Amino acid sequence: MMVFLPFITALIYSWAAVNYWHQAKRRDTMTPHSPWQSRLVAAGLVLHGISLYCTLFSNGLNLSFTNALSTIFWLTVLIYWITDLRNQWHSLQALVLPPAAFFVLLQAWQPETHFLAYAAQPLFIAHMVIAMLAYGLLTFAALHALLMLAAERRLHHQSSWLGLADFPPLMTMDTLLFRVITLGFTLLTLTLASGMMFSESLFDQPMQFTHKNIFTMLSWLIFAGLLFGRYRYGWRGRMAVRWTLSGFVLLVLAYTGSKFVLEILLHR
DSSP states (O other): OGGGHHHHHHHHHHHHHHHHHHHHHTOSSOOOOOHHHHHHHHHHHHHHHHHHHHHHTSSSOBOOHHHHHHHHHHHHHHHHHHHHHHHOOGGGHHHHHHHHHHHHHHHHHSOOOOBOTTTTOHHHHHHHHHHHHHHHHHHHHHHHHHHHHHHHHHHTTOOOSSOOSOOOOHHHHHHHHHHHHHHHHHHHHHHHHHHHHHHHHHHSSOOOOOHHHHHHHHHHHHHHHHHHHHHHHOOOHHHHHHHHHHHHHHHHIIIIIHHIIIIIISOO
16 A cells, blocks of 8 residues: 555645646636645645655665655645645645655655665754755745746736636735745754754764755855845845745755765766
């Protein structure tokens, strides 16, 4: 049964996304709240979580490339689900659920093993939990920023690549974006700090300027600049979206880029 969990999860995510998309494209107004849609996503989250637990903690902590991506998108869907319960922003399903379904299947089709010898260290566990939460929040922020672009184009009566009518008000979306970025930036700061402490504690050396660390710090600087611009100059709209996506791309290059090269290309 456990073997089929990723496929069932991907089917649930895809079904929920396709059904929402079909309903939203038939309306010119906000899509009414469908309780069963939220329950369907919740069921997918539970099955996804069980699948991740069995894969991550089999004979140690297996934090491989595909497992890490699946974990990040499990957190992203969880953040969306909690946000939707409070605000009923169903349009985020169109961007959150399809990539989550893809990475669940990728985890099943491309099983990788990358066991960490220091996984039992409390400091490392704290570092990884904080890092994953930061990546999940900032992934959600990037997808939300793309949704804002589509909503802005529709507001100006331009054709949208997303083609949905179900958008919250732009000011409300802007407020949520900066709330998520503020929390994600705080956790990213703690990730860098705990990473330094972790390096000093286990390896008796300060954090090195590796590819991963350099791109993470550049991403941190971009998000710091965005929050400063918001506070000092009131940045919003396309300015905020551009900075958000730039910071997210650097974060992707920092984490998934390095893991992809080491595990998939170099098999280390």
